[in-house]
Every structure is written in C-alpha cells, then in structure tokens.
Amino acid sequence: MTANVPLPVPRPPTADGQSAPKPADSEGASSPTSPPFAEESPPPAMDPAALAACLSDFAARGGEVIAPPAGDTPAQPGGACSIPGPVTFTQVRLSEEASVRLESPVTVRCTLARELAAWIRDDLAPIAKRHGGELAQLTGVGGHACRTRNGQPGARISEHASGNAFDLLALRFKDGRLVELWRADEATREIREEVKASACARFRTVLGPGADSAHADHVHLDLRERRNDWRMCQWDVK
C-alpha cells in the first residue's frame, strides 16, 4: 500500500485567495463596442456651491444624509478612491408617512445619490404601486468600494472606487414580496422590465444578467460619463 501523501490541490488563483470569489464588476470593460474613454485620473473635488445645490436637490427628493457608519474609512481627498461630495444615506422619504429603506447604509457621490433618490421616489415606488405593492426596501445594496474592476491588479479602477456606482439585488415590497432583479421569473418579469427601462433612462451605465458573468447576480448602475454621451444598457430581463 502506498503512503497516503496528501497532494496539493491546484486551485485557480483568486484576487483574495478565498474560494468561490464573488465576481466583481467589469462595468462592461470587455465589451468590444466600448468607445474610447476619457483618461483616468482621480475625480476632481466638487465645487462647494455645486455640492450645496446637489445636497439641496437630494433632500428635496426625499434623501436623508446620515453620518458614515463607524469603521468606514473615508477615502483620502485626491486619492484614486476619493469621492467628490460623498453622501451616506439609508432611506428616501416618499411622504410624511412612507419611506423606502436601503438594506444597509450606502456611500456614493452626491450627484449619484441625487439620481438614486429620484429613481427610488419617482420611478421605483410608482412601479411597485402599479403592480399592487408598496416599495419598502432596496435589498443587497452596495456603493463605494476602493477596488479595480473585477478586483484585478492593473485593471481600470472601478466606478465604485469614486462613489459613482450602485449595486442592487432586489426590491422588497411592504407585503413581503421580493423582486429579485437578476432572477429569471415570469411572475416578476414585467416589474423587472419596467425597472430596467427606468434605470436605462436615468443612468449612464446599467449592467445586469446577460451583460457578462460579473453581473449575473445583481444589477450595476453608474453615472460614468463617456464621449458623445455614450450609454450602456445591458440587462437581459427573462
């Protein structure tokens, strides 16, 4: 009988050395139709007057700024992961009585927070209402994250790194219904079609299932500016 020597098990290299890494965003980097992008550099700081106007718009749309969660390290101003005009929020008020909560606090730049508040209040809540529900929560949310696309060394910096992107898994209605945006399901297809249409009208990048393997399990939104206002709307709703 041969000695039972444990052999090293070959494992695919991963960014963080852990098994089953969650695919990170590529933000369409591999798309062969991608146009030339602007040069990459740290985002410029936001003009104080523009930031004040943005915060005022955000509040007018029901957004409520909160303090960043304890342990959240603010990115160095001027650094690759700095956020111009960072805003942390966890709910958007629809009226005196009703509000939509984020499952966890999210930090993004004010210009994105302002658009998200409008999307939640003016698009998502009415969509829920049209389908006999009341939007209560955005589930599986993500904002600022200091990393490159796919978490690959040397790759372009992710829009999440400068607070210009938002990830979302599902919508939860007050009656408990959960609309998983990424899941093929005839029962929620119409709702997801409407969510997609509203997102693609509002944001410059929308990536979901069908865009690439990194977006098979969530929807990514960002306000990345490209030449000639080129937009990306890649999400196969099934």
Ligand SMILES: [Zn+2]
């Ligand atoms: Zn994302």
